[in-house]
Amino acid sequence: MKELQHLNKYFLKYKKQLLIGTAITIIARIFLLFTPRYVREIFVVIENYMKGGVTEQAVKSQLTIVIIYIIGASIIAAIFTFFMRQYIINVSRYVEYDLKNEIYDQYQKLSLNFYKKNRTGDLMNRISEDVGNVRMYAGPAIMYSINTITLFVIALIYMFNEAPKLALYTILPLPILSIVIYKLSKEIHLRSTIVQQFLSKLSTFTQESFSGISVIKAYGIEPQTSVNFEALAAESKEKQINLAKVQAWFFPMMILLIGASNLLVIYIGGMQYINGEIESLGTIAEFIIYVNMLTWPVATVGWVTSIVQQAEASQKRINEFLRLEPEIKNLVDVHTEAKGDIVFNNVYFTYDDTNIQALNGVTFNIKAGETLAILGKTGSGKSTILDLIGRLYDINSGSILINNTPIKEHNLTDLRNSIGYVPQDAFLFSDTIKNNIKFGKEDATDDEVIEAAKNAQVHKNIVKFNKGYDTILGERGITLSGGQKQRVSIARAIIKSPEILLFDDCLSAVDTETEEKILKNLIKITKGKTAIIVSHRVSSAKNANKIIVLDNGKIVQEGTHESLINVDGYYQHLYLKQLSETDSNKA
Numbered sequence: 001m002k003e004l005q006h007l008n009k010y011f012l013k014y015k016k017q018l019l020i021g022t023a024i025t026i027i028a029r030i031f032l033l034f035t036p037r038y039v040r041e042i043f044v045v046i047e048n049y050m051k052g053g054v055t056e057q058a059v060k061s062q063l064t065i066v067i068i069y070i071i072g073a074s075i076i077a078a079i080f081t082f083f084m085r086q087y088i089i090n091v092s093r094y095v096e097y098d099l100k101n102e103i104y105d106q107y108q109k110l111s112l113n114f115y116k117k118n119r120t121g122d123l124m125n126r127i128s129e130d131v132g133n134v135r136m137y138a139g140p141a142i143m144y145s146i147n148t149i150t151l152f153v154i155a156l157i158y159m160f161n162e163a164p165k166l167a168l169y170t171i172l173p174l175p176i177l178s179i180v181i182y183k184l185s186k187e188i189h190l191r192s193t194i195v196q197q198f199l200s201k202l203s204t205f206t207q208e209s210f211s212g213i214s215v216i217k218a219y220g221i222e223p224q225t226s227v228n229f230e231a232l233a234a235e236s237k238e239k240q241i242n243l244a245k246v247q248a249w250f251f252p253m254m255i256l257l258i259g260a261s262n263l264l265v266i267y268i269g270g271m272q273y274i275n276g277e278i279e280s281l282g283t284i285a286e287f288i289i290y291v292n293m294l295t296w297p298v299a300t301v302g303w304v305t306s307i308v309q310q311a312e313a314s315q316k317r318i319n320e321f322l323r324l325e326p327e328i329k330n331l332v333d334v335h336t337e338a339k340g341d342i343v344f345n346n347v348y349f350t351y352d353d354t355n356i357q358a359l360n361g362v363t364f365n366i367k368a369g370e371t372l373a374i375l376g377k378t379g380s381g382k383s384t385i386l387d388l389i390g391r392l393y394d395i396n397s398g399s400i401l402i403n404n405t406p407i408k409e410h411n412l413t414d415l416r417n418s419i420g421y422v423p424q425d426a427f428l429f430s431d432t433i434k435n436n437i438k439f440g441k442e443d444a445t446d447d448e449v450i451e452a453a454k455n456a457q458v459h460k461n462i463v464k465f466n467k468g469y470d471t472i473l474g475e476r477g478i479t480l481s482g483g484q485k486q487r488v489s490i491a492r493a494i495i496k497s498p499e500i501l502l503f504d505d506c507l508s509a510v511d512t513e514t515e516e517k518i519l520k521n522l523i524k525i526t527k528g529k530t531a532i533i534v535s536h537r538v539s540s541a542k543n544a545n546k547i548i549v550l551d552n553g554k555i556v557q558e559g560t561h562e563s564l565i566n567v568d569g570y571y572q573h574l575y576l577k578q579l580s581e582t583d584s585n586k587a
């Protein structure tokens, strides 16, 4: 129960509903327990009549009154039972809602390293399935526990008052029932966890197959994927059957134990009646009703124990993530401005997980309003520089200054808000094109969206779609070409008019003519702002105020286009190679 203590703050928050729910549960059970005693009353009335003690008229009116009492008590119990669920189950839904939000907020705070170490499926499981298990504790488990305790305490008082020996025999088989149900519930849980694992394997496989359907079709491997699917589905079926086998024991066990208890009541009660230890056969009837009323709550003791164990295990998994401290923390509460110069001073950076030293003493600076182009072989550390400016990672040594202030002394939200970042792999959401662009600036007007799209040279493509800017992208809608995606992603970055613009090889899928036009627009847009363009093309770099060439995390060349084309090195070779490619394309 240590892990579940995390939920206490929520129980405290909803204490009013819980207290009302508990009171309602107790009242509902009290009224429910009127029935057995009234049934005994009926027997007594009839027995008195048989003995000739009362008239037929009197019996009729006595029976009518008792029956009205039974109906009345049942209706009241039913109404309170309705409200019992309304209060306690609702609390569990509130707790579920709060916990999901808490986990989601925490996920958002955690750094990229966390996402590399943990699989998306696992993150999703903890926020959905594990929270679901915890909800069973916060609602049904609490409700059934209050229910069982109330019913038991009141029924036992009545039973021991009425016939102590019979009461003892009646409750004798109940602990056995509880233990059997507990063992069964545990086994059911074990097997259903395995079923769940296979189901998620199956859905991951299906999802991947259909996301990559074009690759599957192009390679003609449909028969092979069908065989793989069939194998997974067969295993999943096996596990389902295994689960069904144990589940099938649940109700027979209940029926058997209820039957045994009933028999015991009839036998012991019958003997006691014969011996004159109990006065009326009504007591036997009353006790049979108690047995049937108590069986289910007693069974739930086993069930509830297994729910609590599952919830504890799930909350433990949730707490593991909730207790993680984000590696990248905002250390400044006041507002800061990330405008102007960017300085890298002997920066060293190694990725924790791979131990790859991506930057190896990098030093450069860009003044406000300037454009820097970064070139270099793949894996030389270009994207890493951009990630470090957005403080997605903290450096190992050296310093990064923005606006002459160390990057850690910037308010993290302000820093990221002042950056417009276009990643290497343009990621667009399954939403309209307009909303994908507005993602950069939520309150942007339609005119601003169009303006950004025009500057990114994608407006003409968008208006050709039937629904224009309202065209849905992704799984539910159309698929954009690589170049179109990159340009929508550029529009998203420039719409917010940030102080720092980071373009990570985002023109690679665009033809050189369009690239030229976009770059021209960028000169206009980035006026007074700082821009860094990572590229493999000289054409993207040539207009930059400064160009650096990286190799193995080190700057190996630095200068302007004019200076670098005259020096033997990576830039000149790239320039000559791309020049000859352009010439041969023209020829």
Ligand SMILES: Nc1ncnc2c1ncn2[C@@H]1O[C@H](COP(=O)(O)OP(=O)(O)OP(=O)(O)O)[C@@H](O)[C@H]1O
Pocket (backbone or CB within 6 Å): 351, 353, 354, 356, 357, 358, 376, 377, 378, 379, 380, 381, 382, 383, 384, 385, 424, 505
């Ligand atoms: N998230 C990461 N985790 C671990 N290692 C990484 C990560 N990102 C990059 N690396 C490694 O760091 C080195 C530098 O990568 P980086 O992405 O900065 O290179 P790049 O110059 O941008 O490459 P490209 O031109 O192919 O985009 C590479 O060896 C890469 O494998």
